[in-house]
Amino acid sequence: MSSTESLRSTPPTGDVPATFSPDQRTVDWADGAVELIDQTALPAVERLLRLETVEDVVDAIQRLAVRGAPAIGVAGGLGVALAVRTLPEPSAAIRALRDARPTAVNLARAVDRVAAVVPDGADAVLAEALAIRDEEIASSDSMAAYGVELISELCAAQPRLLTHCNTGGLATVTGGTALGVVFALHRAGLLGGVVASETRPLLQGARLTTWELGRAGVPFRLAVDGAGAYLMARGEVDAVIIGADRICANGDVVNKIGSYAHALGAARAGIPFVVVAPESTVDPATRTGAEVEIEDRGGAEVSGFGVAAANPAFDVTPFDLVTAVVTDRRVVRFAAGQTWDDVPLGPLRSFS
Numbered sequence: 001m002s003s004t005e006s007l008r009s010t011p012p013t014g015d016v017p018a019t020f021s022p023d024q025r026t027v028d029w030a031d032g033a034v035e036l037i038d039q040t041a042l043p044a045v046e047r048l049l050r051l052e053t054v055e056d057v058v059d060a061i062q063r064l065a066v067r068g069a070p071a072i073g074v075a076g077g078l079g080v081a082l083a084v085r086t087l088p089e090p091s092a093a094i095r096a097l098r099d100a101r102p103t104a105v106n107l108a109r110a111v112d113r114v115a116a117v118v119p120d121g122a123d124a125v126l127a128e129a130l131a132i133r134d135e136e137i138a139s140s141d142s143m144a145a146y147g148v149e150l151i152s153e154l155c156a157a158q159p160r161l162l163t164h165c166n167t168g169g170l171a172t173v174t175g176g177t178a179l180g181v182v183f184a185l186h187r188a189g190l191l192g193g194v195v196a197s198e199t200r201p202l203l204q205g206a207r208l209t210t211w212e213l214g215r216a217g218v219p220f221r222l223a224v225d226g227a228g229a230y231l232m233a234r235g236e237v238d239a240v241i242i243g244a245d246r247i248c249a250n251g252d253v254v255n256k257i258g259s260y261a262h263a264l265g266a267a268r269a270g271i272p273f274v275v276v277a278p279e280s281t282v283d284p285a286t287r288t289g290a291e292v293e294i295e296d297r298g299g300a301e302v303s304g305f306g307v308a309a310a311n312p313a314f315d316v317t318p319f320d321l322v323t324a325v326v327t328d329r330r331v332v333r334f335a336a337g338q339t340w341d342d343v344p345l346g347p348l349r350s351f352s
């Protein structure tokens with residue numbers, strides 16, 4: 001093996017090759033550092049990254065080594081804890097964390113929440129960051145409970161669900177949002193199957209969702225993004241279930257690019273379009289999706305051969321195409337005319 005090949009097969013310094021247990025947390029605090037699953041390496045390599053500087057956390061967020069609204073919120077909060085422990089003047093690093101990616105409301109919200117505690121000292125900051133982590137773990141379990149109940153109400157037995165991007169434990173800490181509902185349906189013997197949309201250009205569906213579904217023993221088929229609406233038209237999908245990066249005051253859903261197309265396909269096919277996201281992703285301060293900054297990740301991710309390419313990483317699904325939003329505290333049926341104000345927060349529930 002040439003020296004170059006051996007280098008390629010050796011993980012970067014400080015990384016711990018791992019074969020993950022089913023309860024491996026996607027992102028966590030470990031002995032004074034942020035530890036996270038390197039999602040850029042999956043499914044080929046199961047590798048944990050140990051990040052000891054804020055710059056490394058910012059970099060991990062920006063290159064989607066850690067991704068998914070709840071997961072990057074937790075990573076951002078833990079990054080603030082790292083900043084106050086390692087930097088004499090952490091404010092610039094905290095701003096860099098907050099600005100690492102613009103669309104998912106969880107990141108700025110978590111960084112602001114933890115940064116507000118900086119005057120109380122490093123231990124208080126870490127405690128606040130860990131509280132966000134624990135809240136997201138509880139939220140995943142609760143969304144599974146609310147989601148199983150809603151899908152069982154909306155669909156006939158053994159529904160076949162199409163999902164987009166990746167919304168399992170990799171996008172949260174454990175469990176997941178939309179895929180957390182899928183796992184729960186499967187465990188309860190209530191799931192007919194899954195169509196996983198590949199989700200170009202970074203293939204979160206093809207790489208990450210298939211990896212998570214395979215580990216959970218969930219029957220699935222991978223599909224190219226453009227096949228979604230036609231599979232729905234052919235009667236091969238009973239409902240679409242996806243996550244969100246930000247849900248606005250009017251119910252507009254900002255999510256991975258391609259979500260809007262699936263919503264149009266679902267509307268045409270007359271099947272439910274269900275969004276699953278924690279209350280930490282609901283943004284009442286932003287009136288509509290038109291006001292949300294949509295991250296553009298540049299043409300190189302789309303075209304490796306140099307042609308000009310558009311690459312908005314997210315799109316906006318208007319609230320009237322959303323059958324229901326399932327959070328960890330309630331279900332709001334926007335297409336039926338409900339608003340957030342119509343449905344007060346309910347209790348956290350538990351499916352597991």
Ligand SMILES: CSC[C@H]1O[C@H](OP(=O)(O)O)[C@H](O)[C@@H]1O
Pocket residue numbers: 064067068069070164165166167168171172177178204242243244245255256257313
């Ligand atoms: C449960 S949040 C998952 C959400 O985040 C993804 O975006 P990205 O992979 O760029 O972080 C996508 O929009 C998912 O629906």
